[in-house]
Amino acid sequence: MANYPADLKYTKEHEWARVEGNRARVGITAYAQEQLGDVVFVELPKVGAKVSQMKPFGVVESVKAVSDLFAPLSGEVMEINAELVKKPELVNQDPYGKGWMLVVAVSSPEEAKALLTAPQYEEYLAKGGH
Amino acid sequence: MTSSDGSLKRTPLFPVHVRAGAKMVPFGGWEMPVQYTGIIEEHRAVRRAVGLFDISHMGEFEVTGPEALAALQRLTTNDVATLEVGQVQYSLLCYPDGGIVDDLTVYRLAKDRFMLTVNAANVDKDWAWVSEHGGGARWRNLSAETALLAVQGPKAERCVQRLADRDLSGIRYYWFVEGRAAGVPTLISRTGYTGEDGFELYAAAADAERLWSALLEAGAPDGIMPVGLGARDTLRLEMRYALYGNDIDQTTNPLDAGLGWVVKLGKSDFIGRRAIEKVKTEGPKRKLVGFEMVDRAVARHGYRILKDGREAGVVTSGSYGPVVDKFIGVGYVAAHLSQIGSGIDVEVRGTPRGARVVPTPFYPPQVKKG
Numbered sequence: 470m471a472n473y474p475a476d477l478k479y480t481k482e483h484e485w486a487r488v489e490g491n492r493a494r495v496g497i498t499a500y501a502q503e504q505l506g507d508v509v510f511v512e513l514p515k516v517g518a519k520v521s522q523m524k525p526f527g528v529v530e531s532v533k534a535v536s537d538l539f540a541p542l543s544g545e546v547m548e549i550n551a552e553l554v555k556k557p558e559l560v561n562q563d564p565y566g567k568g569w570m571l572v573v574a575v576s577s578p579e580e581a582k583a584l585l586t587a588p589q590y591e592e593y594l595a596k597g598g599h
Numbered sequence: 600m601t602s603s604d605g606s607l608k609r610t611p612l613f614p615v616h617v618r619a620g621a622k623m624v625p626f627g628g629w630e631m632p633v634q635y636t637g638i639i640e641e642h643r644a645v646r647r648a649v650g651l652f653d654i655s656h657m658g659e660f661e662v663t664g665p666e667a668l669a670a671l672q673r674l675t676t677n678d679v680a681t682l683e684v685g686q687v688q689y690s691l692l693c694y695p696d697g698g699i700v701d702d703l704t705v706y707r708l709a710k711d712r713f714m715l716t717v718n719a720a721n722v723d724k725d726w727a728w729v730s731e732h733g734g735g736a737r738w739r740n741l742s743a744e745t746a747l748l749a750v751q752g753p754k755a756e757r758c759v760q761r762l763a764d765r766d767l768s769g770i771r772y773y774w775f776v777e778g779r780a781a782g783v784p785t786l787i788s789r790t791g792y793t794g795e796d797g798f799e800l801y802a803a804a805a806d807a808e809r810l811w812s813a814l815l816e817a818g819a820p821d822g823i824m825p826v827g828l829g830a831r832d833t834l835r836l837e838m839r840y841a842l843y844g845n846d847i848d849q850t851t852n853p854l855d856a857g858l859g860w861v862v863k864l865g866k867s868d869f870i871g872r873r874a875i876e877k878v879k880t881e882g883p884k885r886k887l888v889g890f891e892m893v894d895r896a897v898a899r900h901g902y903r904i905l906k907d908g909r910e911a912g913v914v915t916s917g918s919y920g921p922v923v924d925k926f927i928g929v930g931y932v933a934a935h936l937s938q939i940g941s942g943i944d945v946e947v948r949g950t951p952r953g954a955r956v957v958p959t960p961f962y963p964p965q966v967k968k969g
Contacts, residue, residue, distance in 0.1 A: 506622075506829070507639045509919040510897050510926070528948065530897045532638040532919055533829055554895070 472499060473591055474565055478541060478584035480523065481593060485565065486541035488581060493542050495571040497529065499564050500594055505531040508560040511553040513570055518546045520573060522580045527570070529560065542580050544573040610655035611746055611807040619825060627720030627844075629656040631828050638829035642921040645793055645834055646962075649752035650826035651814050654799075655807060658722035658742035660715045666735030667711050673870060674733055675705060676853060678863040682707045687773040687790055690861050692728060693871030697852035697878060701725050702843055704790060706775060714786075714801075716747070718843045732870060746807035750814060751797030751826075751834075753965065758818035759798050763787060767798070772966050781813035792831060794838035794964040830921075837920045839889050839929055839959035845900055846887060846915040846929055855883045855931065885912065886937040889959035891925050896945065896952035898928035903946040904954075911936055914945060923961045928954070 477485040483501035487494040502508065510530040520526040520540035527538040550569050553559060560568040575581075585593060607630040616623065621632035632653065634641060644650050662670060671679040677690035684707050692700035701721045706714040717725045722742050729738055750759050760767050765778035767787065775788035786801040802810050815823060832842070841847045847856045852875060854862070862875055892898060898917030905911055917928030928945070936943060939958055944951035 506634060507637050509639075510895070512896075532833060532921075533633065535897070535899065 473587040475587045477565070477587065478581055479587065479590035480539055480541050480584060482523070482537075482539040483598070484539055484541050486581070486584065488575070488578075491575055491578070492547060493544070493573050493575050494569050495541055495573060496564055496569040497538065497560060498590070500598065501536075502561045502564045502568070505529065505534055505536060507532050508557045511557050511560065511570065513549045513553070514546050516546050516549060520544060520546060520571070522577070522583070538570065540573070541584055542573060542575050542577070544576040546571055547574050548572040608656070610653055611804045612653045612655060612811055615808055615811060616653065616825075621825070621827060624828075626828055627656065627718070629719055631656060632825070633829045634827040635825045638827070638833060639919075639921040641824060641826040641830035642833050644822065644824045645752045645795055645826055645830065646922050647752070648822040649750060649754040649758050649797075649818055650793075650830070651811070651818065651823055652749040652751065652826050652831060653746075653807075653811070654749050654831075655746040655804070656719035657747050658717040658719060658725065658740070659745045659747070659801070660717065660726065660729060661708075661712065661739045661741055662715065662729070662733065662736045663712045663739075664736045665711055667713055667737075670733040670736040671705060671713060672867050674729060675703075676862040676869060676871065676875070677705070678866040679705060679707075679713070680866065684709055685774055685776070687775060687788055688861075689773075691853055691858060692725065693853065693869075693875070694849060695870055695874065697871045697874030698849040699843070699847045699851055699853065699856070700728050700849065702841060702847060702858075706786075706788070714741075720844060744804050746802050746804045746810070748800045748802070748807070748810060748814065749791055749793075749797065750800065750818070750823075751791045751793040751795045753796060754818070754821040754823075755795070755797035758814065758821055758823060759787065759800070761817040762813055772968050781810055781817075783810045783813075785810065789967065791966070792840055793834040794840075794960060794962060794966065795834075796965055796967045833918055833921055836916055836918055836927065836929070837923055837960065837962040838964060839961065841887075842916060851887075851931075852878050852883075854878045855885050856887045882934065884934055885931045886934050887915065887929060887931055888937050888941075888956045889927065889929050889961060890943060890945075890954040891927050891957050891961070892945065893942075893953035893955050895926070896947045897926050898930070898945045898947070898952075898954065904930050904932055905944040905946055905951050906933075906936055908951070911943065917945075920961055925961075927961050929959075932956070
């Protein structure tokens, strides 16, 4: 079964954010990678780009499907996971660890209130997840 | 195409797939397994060892009688007269304007008895078509009562041989025998849609589960695994085999699609012939080509192909090729851009991404010829 760490915040589009001080690390959930199947391509913004809460910041493609990635929080992109270019399968293998996508300098910390906690996200999934 | 109540159809193996944990998706009106463990893993298992596919959603028609051959000669583009008893032929049904009704295989079961295997999503349309234009012969739609399993991969023969009461080593590519496998009456045909050696096994729907289980058991020492439609699609894409509804349809003619090899203009008249002859005389304006992405991007069905910023074609199939390990695709391009090495762009989410026309198949076929 997929797991949903309690220290993360979640979007209804199946991204997670781990707030680390004034920064947030971002990726997609175990549920998302399972629904996508084998990830073969991840398109991320450049370092320095601005992302906005619940606006697309990139794209993830599996063998069969293309999905937009939505930013859990607004801010400037400080780091991207360059390893995903060569090893997109890390998103499947370790969605909360080596499969991370961005680190964002959070511009509006209060936006975190709009995100789901782990129990809320699991409840959302239990109702169908969309 | 859905059942009369709008629900999706299921093959006799549906409960087996669900028990195996397959991810079930709608496909051509059917609820089918897209993957069991993962598309890439299943794809590689077929190229490396052997995979088992449920393709019972495909349709089967039988045509019999003294007029059967003449009816098929009128309906299909290939020359059925050259087909011997025990042999299979890839062919097309065309409209009078040369557009494609369906692609199919024709089995000669006896002098006056043939079987046609057609695409799942086209069964009703094809049945109406052959009923209207296949006059003089007796037609039966066996789709509902027939199961079809494919065993594909370098270890397919040894796996099926453990269950078959016939020697399979002598069956040539695109030939078949009728016998038993796991005690089940089965038509065993050396055909497939993967580019690997292998067989397609036709049996009664009621025997499907028995045959499926026996094949999984017999293939266990060889690492057999069930394979879903996801890998079936990437396997056929690496071969550049056409997929009806993606690469070919009622708007494409066989010559544009590179299927001239199954159009025999020298035989007696057939539906679509005049239109195809005209394309041949004038030369196709567009051609179906294989390409690989030069830039990192995934081409998908329906994406525009550009040349110097101008529209120059359309992608009909595209994905990651798990064994060629590249982003590959197939699409129609203007004839002057179709030569190998030609540089094109694929428009991916508004951005042109570089691609190059390459020789196909993308991966060398391993089928057992001769």
